[in-house]
Amino acid sequence: MPLARIDLIEGKSAEYRRTIADVVYDKMIECLGVPEDRFQTITEHKAENFLFDADYLSLYRSENCIFIQLIFLDVASPEQKVAFYKAVVDSLHEKLQVRPEDVFFNLMTVDPPDFSMGKGVGTYVNGVPTDRLDPDSV
Amino acid sequence: MPLARIDLIEGKSAEYRRTIADVVYDKMIECLGVPEDRFQTITEHKAENFLFDADYLSLYRSENCIFIQLIFLDVASPEQKVAFYKAVVDSLHEKLQVRPEDVFFNLMTVDPPDFSMGKGVGTYVNGVPTDRLDPDSV
Amino acid sequence: MPLARIDLIEGKSAEYRRTIADVVYDKMIECLGVPEDRFQTITEHKAENFLFDADYLSLYRSENCIFIQLIFLDVASPEQKVAFYKAVVDSLHEKLQVRPEDVFFNLMTVDPPDFSMGKGVGTYVNGVPTDRLDPDSV
Numbered sequence: 001m002p003l004a005r006i007d008l009i010e011g012k013s014a015e016y017r018r019t020i021a022d023v024v025y026d027k028m029i030e031c032l033g034v035p036e037d038r039f040q041t042i043t044e045h046k047a048e049n050f051l052f053d054a055d056y057l058s059l060y061r062s063e064n065c066i067f068i069q070l071i072f073l074d075v076a077s078p079e080q081k082v083a084f085y086k087a088v089v090d091s092l093h094e095k096l097q098v099r100p101e102d103v104f105f106n107l108m109t110v111d112p113p114d115f116s117m118g119k120g121v122g123t124y125v126n127g128v129p130t131d132r133l134d135p136d137s138v
Numbered sequence: 139m140p141l142a143r144i145d146l147i148e149g150k151s152a153e154y155r156r157t158i159a160d161v162v163y164d165k166m167i168e169c170l171g172v173p174e175d176r177f178q179t180i181t182e183h184k185a186e187n188f189l190f191d192a193d194y195l196s197l198y199r200s201e202n203c204i205f206i207q208l209i210f211l212d213v214a215s216p217e218q219k220v221a222f223y224k225a226v227v228d229s230l231h232e233k234l235q236v237r238p239e240d241v242f243f244n245l246m247t248v249d250p251p252d253f254s255m256g257k258g259v260g261t262y263v264n265g266v267p268t269d270r271l272d273p274d275s276v
Numbered sequence: 277m278p279l280a281r282i283d284l285i286e287g288k289s290a291e292y293r294r295t296i297a298d299v300v301y302d303k304m305i306e307c308l309g310v311p312e313d314r315f316q317t318i319t320e321h322k323a324e325n326f327l328f329d330a331d332y333l334s335l336y337r338s339e340n341c342i343f344i345q346l347i348f349l350d351v352a353s354p355e356q357k358v359a360f361y362k363a364v365v366d367s368l369h370e371k372l373q374v375r376p377e378d379v380f381f382n383l384m385t386v387d388p389p390d391f392s393m394g395k396g397v398g399t400y401v402n403g404v405p406t407d408r409l410d411p412d413s414v
Contacts, residue, residue: 003205003244007317014186021189037194039205039242041145042187048290049318051297056313059394067279067315069347071207071244078389082398089396104315105392106279106347108246108384113216116243118197120227122220141343141382152324159327175332177343177380179283180325209345209382246384251354254381256335258365260358 001115001123002028002072003039009063010044016096017042023091024068031084032076035129037117052104065102066092073128074109081107139253139261140166140210141177147201148182154234155180161229162206169222170214173267175255190242203240204230211266212247219245277391277399278304278348279315285339286320292372293318299367300344307360308352311405313393328380341378342368349404350385357383 004024008017021040029036052065068088076084085105092098112124142162146155159178167174190203206226214222223243230236250262280300284293297316305312328341344364352360361381368374388400 003207003242018186018189036191038189038191039244040189041181041183041205042189043181043183043317043319044187045317045319049293049320051314051316051318053312053314056393061394067317069279071246078398078401081389082392082401085392085398086396100396101394103392103394103396104279106315106386107390108347108386109390110244110246113219114245114247116220116223116241117194118199118239118241120224120238120241122216122223125216125220141345141380155325156327174329176327176329177382178327179319179321179343180327181319181321182325209384248382248384251357252383252385254358254361254379255332256337256377256379258362258376258379260354260361263354263358 001035001037001039001117002032002070004028004041004071005069006040006042007045007050007067007069008042008065009047009050012044017044019095020066020092023088023095024070027084027087027091028070028072031087032072032080034072034075059101061102062099064098065104066098067104067106069106069108071108071110073112073115073124075128139173139175139177139255140170140208142166142179142209143205143207144178144180145183145188145205145207146180146203147185147188150182155182157233158204158230161226161233162208165222165225165229166208166210169225170210170218172210172213197239199240200237202236203242204236205242205244207244207246209246209248211250211253211262213266277311277313277315277393278308278346280304280317280347281345282316282318283321283326283343283345284318284341285323285326288320293320295371296342296368299364299371300346303360303363303367304346304348307363308348308356310348310351335377337378338375340374341380342374343380343382345382345384347384347386349388349391349400351404
């Protein structure tokens with residue numbers, strides 16, 4: 001159910017961008033206990049429109065920096081959120097050689113009535129399908 | 139007062155996009171009991187940067203899929219939110235032949251001090267104009 | 277730590293856009309008591325994709341309208357938020373001759389576990405560095 005917004009500097013291949021999106025999706029399901037279903041936007045920015053501190057508290061960031069924002073139901077514990085950050089960063093490093101310092105995350109949570117997955121209904125207004133939630137996934 | 143972000147795949151006419159925005163605005167006023175005033179962004183994505191499950195739990199989505207995100211004050215009941223989803227979907231189907239399955243919504247609510255409509259003031263910091271709110275609109 | 281999203285109509289110079297981003301960053305640090313560190317996206321829209329009421333309750337807006345969205349930890353009082361609005365608007369007026377009516381703000385707050393500044397860790401999961409917070413800054 002989550003909505004993911006992925007921002008990065010333009011110049012990467014479609015395959016590279018798709019891999020980021022796939023990793024965010026897979027690890028979200030694996031770590032956060034959210035129902036499946038994919039809604040993701042990727043925005044490619046000119047460097048001048050994508051701003052970050054290249055050196056902050058000795059944490060050096062490169063032009064490969066990625067911002068990942070995820071909006072979902074409040075179903076994950078702090079430990080699950082941290083597990084998600086680590087799982088995404090490890091996978092992006094393994095698959096795309098993204099430096100761990102180059103991945104910024106912002107999570108935002110909303111209430112069950114705040115999503116409609118289609119057909120104009122309040123998909124979770126009568127409850128979230130707990131059989132697809134796995135609190136032990138972390 | 140709400141901020142709406144509308145995302146879709148590139149290739150639709152300016153009139154088609156404007157109709158989506160107008161429907162979101164009109165139904166928001168009609169269903170959610172929010173003060174008027176329009177702030178909307180429309181982002182047209184390459185198909186490779188706009189990702190959704192084309193077939194999820196037998197809910198088939200087409201390349202005409204639209205993501206609608208709305209950020210507003212916490213003034214609407216769950217019933218009002220569901221009425222908003224249905225009203226937008228029905229209107230988009232009627233005006234643009236958008237399939238009901240192709241409309242995804244995410245609502246987010248914030249506190250009154252979290253908006254400034256202009257002039258550098260906290261527009262609602264001393265309260266929301268209840269005379270323009272209509273809790274009976276649904 | 278905040279994530280800022282700045283939206284405006286295309287046609288402004290890179291220097292103009294950078295000045296907006298710098299003002300948002302500087303005033304955020306000055307007024308909101310947030311930890312430093314910059315994460316900002318600027319999105320330039322075609323006029324037809326950036327919609328606002330040009331005349332609402334006698335508040336006239338021009339094509340230089342700017343939407344500023346800021347997502348940060350819940351560390352600021354309503355007074356600090358209003359001080360931020362005013363400081364940004366005053367500075368944009370001074371530096372870029374932006375009309376005060378032309379700046380729209382939306383703030384959103386999240387919990388400490390909802391940010392990762394890099395390395396795949398939950399940067400604030402064990403607390404926010406209060407030594408860099410200054411509640412007396414307003």
